[in-house]
Amino acid sequence: MNASAAIHYDPRLIEETVFHAQRDRYVSVELEEARNRIYEVADADERETLFNDLNQTWFVRLGLGKTIEQALQEQTLIIDQVENCFIVRATQAKEESAELFVAQDANRKNLEHRTLRVLLRPESLFDAKALTLFLRHELFHIADMLDPAFGYEPTLPKAPGGPTYDTLIINRYRVLWDITISGRMLHRGWCAAAIRGRQLNDFVNAFPMLQDNVEELFSRFFDSERPQHSDLARFAFDPRQASGSLHRHAAPGTHCPLCKFPTHAFEAEPNNLGADILAAITEDFPNWVASLGLCTQCADLYRARQMSMAAAKLLPGWSSCLKAD
Numbered sequence: 001m002n003a004s005a006a007i008h009y010d011p012r013l014i015e016e017t018v019f020h021a022q023r024d025r026y027v028s029v030e031l032e033e034a035r036n037r038i039y040e041v042a043d044a045d046e047r048e049t050l051f052n053d054l055n056q057t058w059f060v061r062l063g064l065g066k067t068i069e070q071a072l073q074e075q076t077l078i079i080d081q082v083e084n085c086f087i088v089r090a091t092q093a094k095e096e097s098a099e100l101f102v103a104q105d106a107n108r109k110n111l112e113h114r115t116l117r118v119l120l121r122p123e124s125l126f127d128a129k130a131l132t133l134f135l136r137h138e139l140f141h142i143a144d145m146l147d148p149a150f151g152y153e154p155t156l157p158k159a160p161g162g163p164t165y166d167t168l169i170i171n172r173y174r175v176l177w178d179i180t181i182s183g184r185m186l187h188r189g190w191c192a193a194a195i196r197g198r199q200l201n202d203f204v205n206a207f208p209m210l211q212d213n214v215e216e217l218f219s220r221f222f223d224s225e226r227p228q229h230s231d232l233a234r235f236a237f238d239p240r241q242a243s244g245s246l247h248r249h250a251a252p253g254t255h256c257p258l259c260k261f262p263t264h265a266f267e268a269e270p271n272n273l274g275a276d277i278l279a280a281i282t283e284d285f286p287n288w289v290a291s292l293g294l295c296t297q298c299a300d301l302y303r304a305r306q307m308s309m310a311a312a313k314l315l316p317g318w319s320s321c322l323k324a325d
């Protein structure tokens with residue numbers, strides 16, 4: 001990618017960003033004069049073109065795309081492999097994200113065309129520090145997806161427990177991937193050291209079944225310079241097996257019928273889970289009845305089901321590029 005030539009800005013994003021910049025008085029006076037001259041042009045199409053050109057000129061003149069261009073330049077895998085990058089206007093903060101689209105060439109099967117789409121709100125372009133942090137994180141996801149050493153796969157295998165477990169595993173995978181990104185960002189001096197504690201917290205919350213060596217297991221991801229998709233996926237699917245702590249928790253004959261994990265902690269009164277939760281479980285496990293029991297973790301998962309489904313929909317960017325298949 002020729003960085004300056006292949007970045008395409010959404011004209012609406014440019015227009016609104018320049019509009020926001022008018023809070024500076026000299027901008028507003030000069031723009032007003034230029035706009036008044038354009039209003040005198042009789043032809044509507046010509047006026048439209050002139051307005052777009054005017055906004056474009058001011059967008060460049062005010063350096064409003066500088067942070068975006070700098071963040072893109074930092075990821076050489078993106079510069080080398082992505083042909084076009086579209087910077088598109090987002091209406092809400094939660095829409096802000098970066099997404100990678102890969103299309104096979106119509107004539108040459110082994111040729112792929114890669115397009116990056118970055119969604120941003122106009123006002124985000126004015127906070128260079130926050131935007132840099134956000135873009136560095138998002139573009140790290142994209143660079144990993146392009147890196148053969150990372151070995152990204154766009155889908156995770158289906159979880160045996162049905163859709164609720166798919167969501168659980170995607171969430172765990174997301175937490176692990178974010179941890180590796182935060183670790184690498186800290187290593188490059190791209191974020192403050194406090195991120196380690198926050199990410200450790202996320203790790204503990206995502207993997208409550210891990211009792212021993214939690215910091216050591218966390219460091220396996222946070223301090224890894226070369227993380228791999230397959231390691232993240234394996235750990236997300238079966239944290240106890242992947243962490244080697246399975247034997248310490250195994251108790252023969254006490255497997256949860258839902259997650260199949262050996263467990264000491266069965267939910268005390270499965271009948272009291274409530275009609276909604278019981279219905280959600282039997283939707284995923286038609287043969288299950290409350291008398292079979294379930295572990296407290298599965299019970300917690302179904303208790304939080306509504307919440308986790310809602311949270312999964314909010315995942316920025318990669319929810320559309322990584323889904324359980």
Ligand SMILES: [Zn+2]
Pocket residue numbers: 137141177178181
């Ligand atoms: Zn992320």
Ligand SMILES: [Zn+2]
Pocket residue numbers: 256257258259260261294295296297298299
């Ligand atoms: Zn269970």
